[in-house]
Amino acid sequence: MNPKLKFTLFTCLKAGGKIIKNGYGKTHSIRKKSAVSLVTETDMAADRAIRKIILKAFPDHGLLTEEQDAVKSRSPYRWIIDPLDGTTNFAHNIPFFCVSIGLEYQGEIVIGGIYNPVLSELFFAEKGKGAFLNGKRIHVSKTGSLIDSLLVTGFPYDRQKKAKYYLKFVQAFMQKCRGVRRLGAAAIDLAYVACGRFEGYWEFNLKPWDMAAGSLIVAEAGGRVTNFRGGRVNVSLPAQTLASNPNIHKKLVKVLSNSL
Helix, strand or coil: HHHHHHHHHHHHHHHHHHHHHHHCCCCCEEECCCCEEEEHHHHHHHHHHHHHHHHHHHHCCCECCCCCCCCCCCCCCEEEEEEEHHHHHHHHCCCCCCCCEEEEEEEEEEEEEECCCCEEEEEECCCCCCEEEEECCCCCCCCCHHHHHHEEEEECCCCCCCHHHHHHHHHHHHHCCCCEEEECHHHHHHHHHHHCCEEEEEECCCCCCHHHHHHHHHHHCCCCCEEECCCCCCCCCCCEEEEEECCCCHHHHHHHHHHH
């Protein structure tokens, strides 16, 4: 792989992370994209900085970001960017948020990074070469039973209309696992599965920027990423996302598919 690609990825993660960290703990100008979906001036500033770096280094590459219109290109490369995943946490001074960037080549994610600047944790993976946290190789957990598993989930933005439906899955797992957490940042959820802090994660209706980097990091850490029935998940249209260590994956699939 061209080392310039990885250098650009790390430059973007650090630049976006610096902007986010500088804004942490301050009063923000908040705009609502929906009743429960927020964007701040920090989201936008990080997005602008990341796009500028990428387009300067690779002006022919495509871009897909959460906060601005996509940059379409004939290049086989496309950067998929969430400049601030976990905006609600950020706005409430809760330190679970990150920059998340994945690089897609011919429809496949080949490198990805997730950076929480407040906790100084940078997760990275390259296809076929493993996953790392601050330069040290990471692996998913080896737990094989649900009752010994700590799981994490998130709730989509239509949760106000479908609360009972989404809570049905939480209830099913509460009766079978050690506990269920909800951190509020999908990319961090995936990173924590990759390093073994959680055994599994499920969520409906993610966006490509929520999981582009995290899906690769989980896979390179030895985990599995599928839909709720165990089939292939489409990063460009992830209606269902399930990530876990391989020892409990089929058990999670069974619970989820029985609840659909």
